Amino acid sequence: MAHFSGHETFPLRQMWLKKTCSYAAPDGSIDKSVFSNDEAIAKFGVGKNMVESIKHWALACEVMREEDGKFKLTEFAIKIFSEHGLDPYSEHPSTAWLSHWKLSGKGERSTTWYWLFNHVVSSSFTQEDLRALLADYATQCCPGRKLSPMTLSRDIETCLRSYAPRSSGTTPEDFAEPMLCELGLLAEEKKGHFSFRRGPKITLSDGVFGYALIDYWERKALNLSSLSFETLAYGDGSPGRVFKLDEDSIAERLFALEELTEGSFIWTDTAGLRQVHRKTSETEVIKLNMLGKAYD
Numbered sequence: 692m693a694h695f696s697g698h699e700t701f702p703l704r705q706m707w708l709k710k711t712c713s714y715a716a717p718d719g720s721i722d723k724s725v726f727s728n729d730e731a732i733a734k735f736g737v738g739k740n741m742v743e744s745i746k747h748w749a750l751a752c753e754v755m756r757e758e759d760g761k762f763k764l765t766e767f768a769i770k771i772f773s774e775h776g777l778d779p780y781s782e783h784p785s786t787a788w789l790s791h792w793k794l795s796g797k798g799e800r801s802t803t804w805y806w807l808f809n810h811v812v813s814s815s816f817t818q819e820d821l822r823a824l825l826a827d828y829a830t831q832c833c834p835g836r837k838l839s840p841m842t843l844s845r846d847i848e849t850c851l852r853s854y855a856p857r858s859s860g861t862t863p864e865d866f867a868e869p870m871l872c873e874l875g876l877l878a879e880e881k882k883g884h885f886s887f888r889r890g891p892k893i894t895l896s897d898g899v900f901g902y903a904l905i906d907y908w909e910r911k912a913l914n915l916s917s918l919s920f921e922t923l924a925y926g927d928g929s930p931g932r933v934f935k936l937d938e939d940s941i942a943e944r945l946f947a948l949e950e951l952t953e954g955s956f957i958w959t960d961t962a963g964l965r966q967v968h969r970k971t972s973e974t975e976v977i978k979l980n981m982l983g984k985a986y987d
Contacts, residue, residue, distance in 0.1 A: 697747035702853040702869035709781040711749040719764040751800035784894040815886040898985030920965035
């Protein structure tokens with residue numbers, strides 16, 4: 692189900708996901724009133740609309756999910772943000788990369804993010820270019836659903852500013868750098884003109900790449916024992932597309948896959964047939980192991 696808006700036009704900030712985790716009970720549950728009662732503003736130290744935005748990003752990045760009338764931290768969130776987790780202060784580059792993957796690789800609550808990184812193929816573009824294209828995409832994926840041009844326009848603006856923030860602002864919030872801008876995936880070449888930055892990504896760890904590859908495999912081809920290089924590089928929601936990697940960078944990471952996964956995934960290049968082979972059905976266990984390696 693396509694999902695637009697919910698962020699109240701605020702890009703994801705560095706500590707918001709961690710803040711959400713800090714309000715969980717010992718069993719990982721978070722009462723929904725945490726985001727709506729009179730104390731929410733004081734607890735989070737931000738305005739009411741921003742509290743709503745924090746809730747949206749926590750759901751979109753799969754830090755929490757709705758369960759039995761409450762929110763519940765995911766295993767993913769506990770492994771990263773708990774007191775003795777992999778990144779308890781939300782300062783490691785892998786946390787930003789994983790958040791980007793959740794938003795743009797899956798996009799269940801961030802359709803515009805998924806669409807931008809998987810369906811926009813132009814080398815450069817403006818917000819005006821994107822508005823018409825997104826409207827067409829929204830019509831295709833939401834037949835019969837009326838989405839206002841303003842909703843789509845705000846989604847595009849927020850998405851772009853998540854990766855390429857304004858160079859000037861009028862409020863302290865404008866100067867607070869969004870979490871995803873450190874990834875260097877998108878640049879504003881000149882005022883109003885944006886472009887993707889394709890190529891090797893120095894801060895993208897092999898562990899995050901491995902996690903994304905297995906996650907993609909589980910969603911797109913769980914019953915297949917092999918995937919082609921082209922699928923992993925260019926398929927919708929693939930690591931190659933979402934991380935904007937060039938072919939050499941993808942191949943380099945696939946060469947290291949067998950050692951990284953301790954033989955569970957193997958790269959072969961025989962007679963021009965480039966493939967990754969899956970040697971285990973226990974992909975979820977391997978995927979969680981990749982999280983640990985993402986923070987080595």
